Amino acid sequence: MKIQSLGVPxxxxxxxxxxxxxxxxxxxxxxxxxRTPGNTIPREALADFFWSNTSxxxxxxxxxxxxxxxxxxxxxxxxxxxxTGNMHVSLDPGGLDWDLVRLETLxxxxxxxxxxxxxxxxxxxxxxxxxALDPEFNSWLLIExxxxxxxxxxxxxxxxxxxxxxxxNDDIEAAAKFLLHxxxxxxxxxxxxxxxxxxxxxxxxxxxxxxxxxxxxxxGLDAKPDPTTYRLFEENADPVQMGxxxxxxxxxxxxxxxxxxxxxxxxxxxxxxxxxxxxxxxxNARMLRDEIVAGLSSYRSFELVQAEYRExxxxxxxxxxxxxxxxxxxxxxxxxxxxxxxxxxxxxxxxGRILFNEIIDFEVLGDRSSAHVAAFHTVNRxxxxxxxxxxxxxxxxxxxxWCQAESLIWEFTPTADEKALLILDELERSHTTFxxxxxxxxxxxxxxxxxxxxxxxxxxxxxxxxxxxAERGVLLDPWQSVNQRxxxxxxxxxxxxxxxxxxxxxxxxxxxxxxxNLMSVAEGLAFVGDVEKARKIAxxxxxxxxxxxxxxxxxxxxxxxxxxxxxxxxxxxxxxxxGSIFGLTTRIAALVCTGRENDAxxxxxxxxxxxxxxxxxxxxxxxxxxxxHQRINFFQDPSTRANYRRGADLVQRFxxxxx
Numbered sequence: 001m002k003i004q005s006l007g008v009p010x011x012x013x014x015x016x017x018x019x020x021x022x023x024x025x026x027x028x029x030x031x032x033x034x035r036t037p038g039n040t041i042p043r044e045a046l047a048d049f050f051w052s053n054t055s056x057x058x059x060x061x062x063x064x065x066x067x068x069x070x071x072x073x074x075x076x077x078x079x080x081x082x083x084t085g086n087m088h089v090s091l092d093p094g095g096l097d098w099d100l101v102r103l104e105t106l107x108x109x110x111x112x113x114x115x116x117x118x119x120x121x122x123x124x125x126x127x128x129x130x131x132a133l134d135p136e137f138n139s140w141l142l143i144e145x146x147x148x149x150x151x152x153x154x155x156x157x158x159x160x161x162x163x164x165x166x167x168x169n170d171d172i173e174a175a176a177k178f179l180l181h182x183x184x185x186x187x188x189x190x191x192x193x194x195x196x197x198x199x200x201x202x203x204x205x206x207x208x209x210x211x212x213x214x215x216x217x218x219x220g221l222d223a224k225p226d227p228t229t230y231r232l233f234e235e236n237a238d239p240v241q242m243g244x245x246x247x248x249x250x251x252x253x254x255x256x257x258x259x260x261x262x263x264x265x266x267x268x269x270x271x272x273x274x275x276x277x278x279x280x281x282x283x284n285a286r287m288l289r290d291e292i293v294a295g296l297s298s299y300r301s302f303e304l305v306q307a308e309y310r311e312x313x314x315x316x317x318x319x320x321x322x323x324x325x326x327x328x329x330x331x332x333x334x335x336x337x338x339x340x341x342x343x344x345x346x347x348x349x350x351x352g353r354i355l356f357n358e359i360i361d362f363e364v365l366g367d368r369s370s371a372h373v374a375a376f377h378t379v380n381r382x383x384x385x386x387x388x389x390x391x392x393x394x395x396x397x398x399x400x401x402w403c404q405a406e407s408l409i410w411e412f413t414p415t416a417d418e419k420a421l422l423i424l425d426e427l428e429r430s431h432t433t434f435x436x437x438x439x440x441x442x443x444x445x446x447x448x449x450x451x452x453x454x455x456x457x458x459x460x461x462x463x464x465x466x467x468x469x470a471e472r473g474v475l476l477d478p479w480q481s482v483n484q485r486x487x488x489x490x491x492x493x494x495x496x497x498x499x500x501x502x503x504x505x506x507x508x509x510x511x512x513x514x515x516x517n518l519m520s521v522a523e524g525l526a527f528v529g530d531v532e533k534a535r536k537i538a539x540x541x542x543x544x545x546x547x548x549x550x551x552x553x554x555x556x557x558x559x560x561x562x563x564x565x566x567x568x569x570x571x572x573x574x575x576x577x578x579g580s581i582f583g584l585t586t587r588i589a590a591l592v593c594t595g596r597e598n599d600a601x602x603x604x605x606x607x608x609x610x611x612x613x614x615x616x617x618x619x620x621x622x623x624x625x626x627x628x629h630q631r632i633n634f635f636q637d638p639s640t641r642a643n644y645r646r647g648a649d650l651v652q653r654f655x656x657x658x659x
Contacts, residue, residue, distance in 0.1 A: 034100075043089055050133065153182070191232060193209045285333075417448065527562065581651070629649060
């Protein structure tokens with residue numbers, strides 16, 4: 001089946017006969033699954049994504065109808081591509097001929113005929129006309145369009161970079177013309193053609209291209225070409241710089257492209273081996289394996305490989321390998337029907353050492369929520385071991401360096417933040433498209449606005465700048481949960497509540513097994529007013545841990561406060577860490593709102609006697625136009641903001657000596 005997603009979406013069979021789709025959402029779901037890493041997504045998340053303004057029950061019903069429409073398409077074209085289960089919806093892209101994949105393949109080959117064929121495939125923006133299907137889907141679509149366009153343009157320029165006039169004349173011209181077919185206002189592509197024509201000695205064609213550039217920029221952007229475009233004609237007088245009709249020139253577009261990466265980001269590799277599961281294995285055993293694999297995939301921290309489908313020199317993929325510092329691992333599942341158990345073994349392929357074993361009885365798997373918890377524990381152990389190992393010093397691979405920076409960010413100290421920024425600066429210089437670098441930087445600088453406002457005021461860092469950095473991370477990789485989560489927090493601090501809500505919902509859907517992600521998302525949604533959703537997510541996160549980290553109770557207290565359940569907020573914050581001035585403010589505000597001001601003063605006295613000498617009183621003063629109570633008050637609902645300020649004012653008066 002042929003899928004057209006560039007321009008107005010459409011389907012066709014292998015004879016090019018059109019295939020009818022009853023609703024646009026059914027076709028949008030098909031394309032959405034194609035763009036989803038692993039081509040798998042939880043049913044619940046898919047329903048929320050396409051029917052965000054309806055109840056869960058109605059959204060689930062609508063999803064079932066859309067999936068039935070896709071089933072009817074399978075019957076029409078005679079191939080199966082959809083896999084549906086109780087928990088997930090998956091896509092097998094093997095029999096699908098997708099225009100976007102063909103386009104990327106053509107650009108990857110990069111010859112003149114390839115770029116000409118690519119131009120016939122680019123019929124317009126990705127999923128043109130599908131913007132109004134749903135607010136959640138539209139947010140994803142806008143980001144995805146930008147990502148597709150950016151990737152295509154960057155790949156084209158990289159193909160041109162290094163091409164030689166004289167050897168690659170047709171390729172250079174076809175590539176630049178394809179770029180202008182995608183975007184006629186792309187001045188870099190006009191410059192490429194002008195430079196190319198001048199190098200060949202075709203001055204008149206270069207002048208005509210300049211006129212075309214002037215016209216396109218005037219119509220599309222109401223602008224004029226950059227002075228550097230006009231200077232190309234002056235540079236042509238220098239044969240060393242530009243070459244001539246008889247002297248070949250080599251294209252070097254580094255200045256146009258900006259900094260380029262010095263290689264891709266490699267991840268630790270996990271090979272998955274399933275024994276006795278796929279050949280008549282118990283359904284619950286397969287479900288457990290799929291839940292574990294989906295959980296590992298959602299972290300986006302591993303290269304997952306199906307061991308049964310892969311062969312390596314010297315034998316099967318389960319043999320020992322030399323993987324370097326990132327590590328290579330084998331995750332082995334074995335089903336024993338006689339014992340009604342699933343055996344899970346995780347081992348290092350570098351050394352052959354077994355890192356841990358788990359035995360899970362089917363009695364546990366009989367309850368779906370228990371199966372979720374069992375899968376989470378396995379995923380958490382794997383993630384903790386692999387990433388924890390990379391956080392140790394001395395490792396130099398980019399992903400290992402990111403793990404080290406992330407660990408420092410969670411320490412919440414100025415010294416750790418400085419060390420993390422040094423690592424992130426190093427990563428940005430060497431790998432400019434590594435998206436989590438920008439999420440890390442935005443996270444640190446947001447923290448500094450709260451904890452070290454005087455230093456931030458001196459550095460002229462503003463929330464607008466931080467938001468821009470966070471947004472860059474999302475544009476580079478909108479499928480990374482930390483990118484969406486940090487972007488959501490930057491939007492909260494910028495007062496853009498609705499945009500923040502969408503970012504937090506995306507972050508939740510991208511990683512449903514990481515309780516740190518879920519609790520941060522839950523707190524963020526509570527701040528922007530989506531309180532019921534926040535409570536459900538927090539309940540799910542708490543259910544994943546046998547022993548809940550104390551910091552989670554501070555998040556939970558803010559969720560209760562947003563719900564105007566001040567008694568529960570006061571109870572929750574008592575179980576949180578006691579040294580935070582921000583947790584203290586939530587506790588004081590909750591006590592004040594329940595009419596317990598004397599208790600609030602007693603808490604302040606106790607806090608002052610224990611931590612008074614360590615409190616930075618400068619923190620409570622005004623910085624960068626915003627007083628302290630505004631900087632820490634993330635609640636977007638006006639009445640909740642006012643109630644929280646009552647607590648913040650009491651804290652501020654107490655430590656400034658007003659009480």
